[in-house]
Amino acid sequence: MDAQDPELDRQLNTARAAARGLRKTPDDVRARALVSMAEAMEAARDELIAVNAGDLERARSLPPALVDRLALSPARVAQMAEGLREVARLGDPLAEAVPARPVPGVPRMVRRRVPLGVIAVIFEARPNVAAEIAALGIRSGNALLLRPGREALASVQAIVRALTHGLERAGVDPGAIQVVEDPDRRRFAALLSARGRIDLLVPRGGQALIDEVARNARVPVVETGVGNCHVFLHAAADPELAERITVNSKLFRPAVCNAAETLLVDAAVAQSLLPRVGRALAQGGAQLRACPRALPVLLASGIDARPAVESDWAEEFLAPIMAVRVVDGLEEALEHIERYGTRHSEAIVTTDPEAAQAFVDGVDAAAVYVNAPTSFTDGGKFGLGAEVGISTQKLHARGPMGLESLTTWQWVGHGRGEVRS
Amino acid sequence: MDAQDPELDRQLNTARAAARGLRKTPDDVRARALVSMAEAMEAARDELIAVNAGDLERARSLPPALVDRLALSPARVAQMAEGLREVARLGDPLAEAVPARPVPGVPRMVRRRVPLGVIAVIFEARPNVAAEIAALGIRSGNALLLRPGREALASVQAIVRALTHGLERAGVDPGAIQVVEDPDRRRFAALLSARGRIDLLVPRGGQALIDEVARNARVPVVETGVGNCHVFLHAAADPELAERITVNSKLFRPAVCNAAETLLVDAAVAQSLLPRVGRALAQGGAQLRACPRALPVLLASGIDARPAVESDWAEEFLAPIMAVRVVDGLEEALEHIERYGTRHSEAIVTTDPEAAQAFVDGVDAAAVYVNAPTSFTDGGKFGLGAEVGISTQKLHARGPMGLESLTTWQWVGHGRGEVRS
Numbered sequence: 001m002d003a004q005d006p007e008l009d010r011q012l013n014t015a016r017a018a019a020r021g022l023r024k025t026p027d028d029v030r031a032r033a034l035v036s037m038a039e040a041m042e043a044a045r046d047e048l049i050a051v052n053a054g055d056l057e058r059a060r061s062l063p064p065a066l067v068d069r070l071a072l073s074p075a076r077v078a079q080m081a082e083g084l085r086e087v088a089r090l091g092d093p094l095a096e097a098v099p100a101r102p103v104p105g106v107p108r109m110v111r112r113r114v115p116l117g118v119i120a121v122i123f124e125a126r127p128n129v130a131a132e133i134a135a136l137g138i139r140s141g142n143a144l145l146l147r148p149g150r151e152a153l154a155s156v157q158a159i160v161r162a163l164t165h166g167l168e169r170a171g172v173d174p175g176a177i178q179v180v181e182d183p184d185r186r187r188f189a190a191l192l193s194a195r196g197r198i199d200l201l202v203p204r205g206g207q208a209l210i211d212e213v214a215r216n217a218r219v220p221v222v223e224t225g226v227g228n229c230h231v232f233l234h235a236a237a238d239p240e241l242a243e244r245i246t247v248n249s250k251l252f253r254p255a256v257c258n259a260a261e262t263l264l265v266d267a268a269v270a271q272s273l274l275p276r277v278g279r280a281l282a283q284g285g286a287q288l289r290a291c292p293r294a295l296p297v298l299l300a301s302g303i304d305a306r307p308a309v310e311s312d313w314a315e316e317f318l319a320p321i322m323a324v325r326v327v328d329g330l331e332e333a334l335e336h337i338e339r340y341g342t343r344h345s346e347a348i349v350t351t352d353p354e355a356a357q358a359f360v361d362g363v364d365a366a367a368v369y370v371n372a373p374t375s376f377t378d379g380g381k382f383g384l385g386a387e388v389g390i391s392t393q394k395l396h397a398r399g400p401m402g403l404e405s406l407t408t409w410q411w412v413g414h415g416r417g418e419v420r421s
Numbered sequence: 422m423d424a425q426d427p428e429l430d431r432q433l434n435t436a437r438a439a440a441r442g443l444r445k446t447p448d449d450v451r452a453r454a455l456v457s458m459a460e461a462m463e464a465a466r467d468e469l470i471a472v473n474a475g476d477l478e479r480a481r482s483l484p485p486a487l488v489d490r491l492a493l494s495p496a497r498v499a500q501m502a503e504g505l506r507e508v509a510r511l512g513d514p515l516a517e518a519v520p521a522r523p524v525p526g527v528p529r530m531v532r533r534r535v536p537l538g539v540i541a542v543i544f545e546a547r548p549n550v551a552a553e554i555a556a557l558g559i560r561s562g563n564a565l566l567l568r569p570g571r572e573a574l575a576s577v578q579a580i581v582r583a584l585t586h587g588l589e590r591a592g593v594d595p596g597a598i599q600v601v602e603d604p605d606r607r608r609f610a611a612l613l614s615a616r617g618r619i620d621l622l623v624p625r626g627g628q629a630l631i632d633e634v635a636r637n638a639r640v641p642v643v644e645t646g647v648g649n650c651h652v653f654l655h656a657a658a659d660p661e662l663a664e665r666i667t668v669n670s671k672l673f674r675p676a677v678c679n680a681a682e683t684l685l686v687d688a689a690v691a692q693s694l695l696p697r698v699g700r701a702l703a704q705g706g707a708q709l710r711a712c713p714r715a716l717p718v719l720l721a722s723g724i725d726a727r728p729a730v731e732s733d734w735a736e737e738f739l740a741p742i743m744a745v746r747v748v749d750g751l752e753e754a755l756e757h758i759e760r761y762g763t764r765h766s767e768a769i770v771t772t773d774p775e776a777a778q779a780f781v782d783g784v785d786a787a788a789v790y791v792n793a794p795t796s797f798t799d800g801g802k803f804g805l806g807a808e809v810g811i812s813t814q815k816l817h818a819r820g821p822m823g824l825e826s827l828t829t830w831q832w833v834g835h836g837r838g839e840v841r842s
Contacts, residue, residue: 024782101804107793109803116815117785199815220816241838248840360833361445364538372528372836381841382530382832383522394537394620394829395641396817408815411803412781415793417662419669420802 008187011145011178012197015118018175019143023115027092029170030139034088037134037166038081044162045077051158052127059125059151065255069126070152080131080159087135087385093403094141100411107415114410115141117199120180120191121388122147122213124205127155132386134163134177140406145198147180147191149205192217200406204389207316222397222405224389227257227344228316229374232333232359233277234350235268241371242273242349243280249347249373251284254320257390258345258377261316262323264333270294270326275301278324286320293326313340330355334362341365344392345374366392366399429608432566432599433618436539439596440564444536448513450591451560455509458555458587459502465583466498472579473548480546480572486676490547491573501552501580508556508806514824515562521832528836535831536562538620541601541612542809543568543634545626548576553807555584555598561827566619568601568612570626613638621827625810628737643818643826645810648678648765649737650795653754653780654698655771656689662792663694663770664701670768670794672705675741678811679766679798682737683744685754691715691747696722699745707741714747734761751776755783762786765813766795787813787820 022030041048052072059067093113100109119142123129130146137144148156157179164174180187191201195218202222203213214223231249233242249260263281265274274297278288288305289312290298298305305324312323313336327333337346347369348359356370367377377399379387384402391397397405443451462469473493480488514534521530540563544550551567558565569577578600585595601608612622616639623643624634635644652670654663670681684702686695695718699709709726710733711719719726726745733744734757748754758767768790769780777791788798798820800808805823812818818826 020783103802103804106797106802107790220814222816238838244838244840245836252841356835362441365831367832367834369528369834369836371838372834373840375841376527376834376836376839377832381524381527383524393641395643398830399832409819410786411788411798411820413788413790413793413797414777415666415790415797417659417665417792418797419665419794420673420796 005187005190008180008190011180012118012194014175015143015145015178016197018173019115019117021173022138022141022143022176025141025172027095029172030141031088033138033167033170033172034084034135036170037138037163038084038088040162040166040169041077041081041084041131041159044158045074048072048077048155048158048162049074052155055152055155062151066125066151070155072127072155076128080128083132083386084135087139087403090139090385090403093139093407105418107413107418109411109413111409111411113407116406116408118143118145118197119406120145120147120198120201120219122188122191122201122203122205122209124149124209125152127152127159129204130156130159131163133388136386136388136403136406138167138172138176140403142406143176145178145180145191147182147187150183153179153181189216192219195219202389222389222391222401223393224391224401225257226316226342226392227259227390228262228314228340228342229258229260229345229347230262230264230337230341231260231347231349231374232264232330233266233269233273234330234348234352234355234359235266236352236355237269237273237349238351239273239276243277245347245349245371245373246277247280247284248375250281250286250322251320252373252375255318257316258374259318260322260347260374262313262325262340264325264327264336265294266330266333267293267326267328270297274298274324275303278303278305281322284320286322289321289323291325294324298324316342330358334359337363342392343394344390345369345377347372347374366390426608426611429601429611432601433539433615435596436564436566436599437618439594440536440538442594443559443562443564443597446562446593448516450593451562452509454559454588454591454593455505455556457591458559458584459505459509461583461587461590462498462502462505462552462580465579466495469493469498469576469579469583470495473576476573476576483572487546487572491576493548493576497549501549504553504807505556508560508824511560511806511824514560514828526839528834528839530832530834532830532832534828537827537829539564539566539618540827541566541568541619541622541640543609543612543622543624543626543630545570545630546573548573548580550625551577551580552584554809557807557809557824557827559588559593559597561824563827564597566599566601566612568603568608571604574600574602610637613640616640623809623822643810643812643822644814645812645822646678647737647763647813648680648811649683649735649761649763650679650681650766650768651683651685651758651762652681652768652770652795653685654687654690654694655751655769655773655776656687657773657776658687658690658694658770659772660694660697664698666768666770666792666794667698668701668705669796671702671707671743672741673794673796676739678737679795680739681743681768681795683734683746683761685746685748685757686715687751687754688714688747688749691718695719695745696724699724699726702743705741707743710742710744712746715745719745737763751779755780758784758786763813764815765811766790766798768793768795787811
């Protein structure tokens, strides 16, 4: 890579040097740096909005949803600053040290948390991701390489300028946060193959981005964000909760990964619950795609629905569309989820504690809810302060990735000349 | 895969079903299963040794070191049984549950440990690996697919027969431990690509095996075992400790990954320490490959040594060979380790606590030792009871992989109808 892209090579070296320094930086300095970054963001508010106006101008022809994600307002800048302060208030993620079980004749061993080192985040149009990642990354002692989508580049550069001013004022190496410019996507590929120089790469964005990273990365990756989530209305579901939880799971924010895509209803209560829940979904703007057992129940109640096809069970709609299926009890619901789910978030509505426990034990997902909606899967709601993303894998990090997900362990042994024999 | 290999497909389904059952199995049943497996191993001792004799007969033309790894003796069978009992005595790896910071209006959230699910281990000639993996895998509630090298197949099948008798007697699904037969290495490739059906694949063996798995796996993998480890003799090293720790790091078991490959000596003490340490290494049977500054010191003391070449600094010799280099102080030692090390185990010998701390903070490795040899990196010595392997990666598991490395987390939220707004 050195010869082909000296600028990226320099950035990787700068990040490594910054990581080495951060590793030795005490907690109070890291926490103070976040407060200082928040102040610098607030001071730069008008400049950030002016630079963002340029990005928005260039993005005029793009889809409105993307333009909305790209926009910075005084309120969003204030949110970014508050996010930094909130993570500053969390405990030191590097404070944990676990003594090993003492073994006779063996040095005293301690397992202590240390930063991962250099973390690269590839994201898309939302510039505020830069502040969120910076908060978690610096608090946990890591150096960051941020590679935003082209449309957000100028905004992210302005944000990172403010953040690095904050770092400098707190006495932290400003090389700890860098923006990787990538006009022709060559550095995207270079980051994916920078083995030994990047300790974690997180893709944060749509399915296409994540798939591309997962297929091509030769550096360690945590996959985030694909959510084909379900709500199961058990035979002993409370009707009011069934309605409220289904509607919130589907419609709170249909375009994000924690939204439910399929409603499973126990056959024993399909006649009584489906009309009520289906009507509430339709009134909230959802289109329903129903299995052959659910369809007549919905249509007989005057609720618009069309027949579901096989691919509907597997699709993450990311839109106000919900597939509906009648199942014969809890076991069939678990089988459906095992087959089609993406191990993200699953919910059961029931007043029966045994059924609830069987669901929790039977579902293999990052988050499982009893009488609560899937929309709660979110780093803030889990008390993590913010999130790097939502991991759908089992290794290293699962569910919303907070500070801990950006750390690893190191074993330290202090001996007095003991040796193995 | 289904159509091409119905037998492997059936084994993967059997493993998944067993994993589902094990997930709900209480701790006392899992612990009792290990004791029952130990008893079954002891009862089958003579049969195991007889079957192993067949493997040894077929392996007559193979290298003696491999034949030694393959051999089972009454003592090795007793060791396997004792290993199972030791892991049975460890605490429940699934007992941990961490309540999240409460957030107003949000369901009560708890993060609890759960098994990974289905774990595949690809190993080579050592049949006792089967018992060690079985102990850790079952204790942590996972189902196992063991794919041994061809030369150990009959021995591993006999061991697993005994282990599954033990499982059955404890009331655990015997489908939780299966041997994957793979005469033509087709199933090796099939396991590597069984995405969604294997939750963790661990290659346990030589560099070639690990590289092949890392390059081709589409299932989650933890890489184990490559150790280019260093001993650094600091300017304030105690001479007796310097000798003892270097010799033990290199020669305790030169063929395993925790053996040190390079000795770094501070220039300030090269004249005083190198003759003593070099002589002890040579007397222990080590060949020395020295840098231009170390070579004349060694030769002048009558110690046999040859000039080191660049590739010597990067090589894991796995043999009684040690590279020797004189460095100008701690920083140059850290740079050498950063450049050539494999992030496994590193040691410093010093009486200066500040230098020790700077080394510990400056070295990016799974294990760092102060006045103790690298040969201590071993699951048993770390109080883990046994080990799946030694992870050289930072994500998920680092260093010796014990029970915890075979678990993941699940967030469980219990609500009363709260929704997001």
